[in-house]
Amino acid sequence: MLSLNLPLFPVLETQRLILRGQNESDAAALYALRTNDQVMRYIDRVRPKHVDESKAVIQTLNKNFKNGESLVWAIVLKEQPDVMIGNIGYYRTDLANHRAELGYMLLPEYWRKGIISEALVQAVNFGFDSINLHSISANINPENNASRQILIKNGFVKEAYFKQDYYVNGKFLDSEIYGLLNPNH
Numbered sequence: 001m002l003s004l005n006l007p008l009f010p011v012l013e014t015q016r017l018i019l020r021g022q023n024e025s026d027a028a029a030l031y032a033l034r035t036n037d038q039v040m041r042y043i044d045r046v047r048p049k050h051v052d053e054s055k056a057v058i059q060t061l062n063k064n065f066k067n068g069e070s071l072v073w074a075i076v077l078k079e080q081p082d083v084m085i086g087n088i089g090y091y092r093t094d095l096a097n098h099r100a101e102l103g104y105m106l107l108p109e110y111w112r113k114g115i116i117s118e119a120l121v122q123a124v125n126f127g128f129d130s131i132n133l134h135s136i137s138a139n140i141n142p143e144n145n146a147s148r149q150i151l152i153k154n155g156f157v158k159e160a161y162f163k164q165d166y167y168v169n170g171k172f173l174d175s176e177i178y179g180l181l182n183p184n185h
């Protein structure tokens, strides 16, 4: 089976960004992201009620990384490496099928500057070249056109549309699944 057991958390660099691990000092930034109405508009998840919940999420993500189950980077600007402005990564992996699911979010003040596109290229390259994934998926709320457009611009294609497959807050929501195959396979 494909393995995600990396000895050290992989720090990646792009022209403007560093993608690094999240640590407990990023809890307030994660809390700010996860409680921001604009950010969470199409992310249908229960929102944290206290920053300690975000700290616990970071601890879980770090534990999952050590167990080889997930790989989520903090997005920081090179000139402010301590300030997490977003995150991107493989929250869910399906390593038996050499597949992982990419997710991302960014504080609204940084939107439309190409930041997630820049981070996504690196995250995808790492997934294909270093982890040797065969495919990468992304699961969007069908109303999330911004996320859809980023995926399409980066070569993802629509693979599935599930009707009312996701139950959250008393509602059944649809999901649209995008996928990208490893071009080297």
Ligand SMILES: CC(C)(COP(=O)(O)OP(=O)(O)OC[C@H]1O[C@@H](n2cnc3c(N)ncnc32)[C@H](O)[C@@H]1OP(=O)(O)O)[C@@H](O)C(=O)NCCC(=O)NCCS
Pocket (backbone or CB within 6 Å): 038, 039, 040, 042, 043, 103, 104, 105, 106, 107, 110, 111, 112, 113, 114, 115, 116, 117, 118, 139, 140, 141, 144, 145, 146, 147, 149, 150, 153
């Ligand atoms: C979706 C999101 C990550 C986009 O990040 P971003 O850094 O602003 O995206 P980019 O600047 O790299 O945009 C790349 C392309 O995506 C498309 N896009 C981005 N935001 C868009 C918007 N609001 N409406 C329509 N298209 C949009 C455009 O085609 C854009 O290219 P262009 O600016 O040259 O036209 C950001 O809006 C966000 O954090 N949203 C909330 C969290 C979220 O929904 N995450 C995805 C969950 S599946």
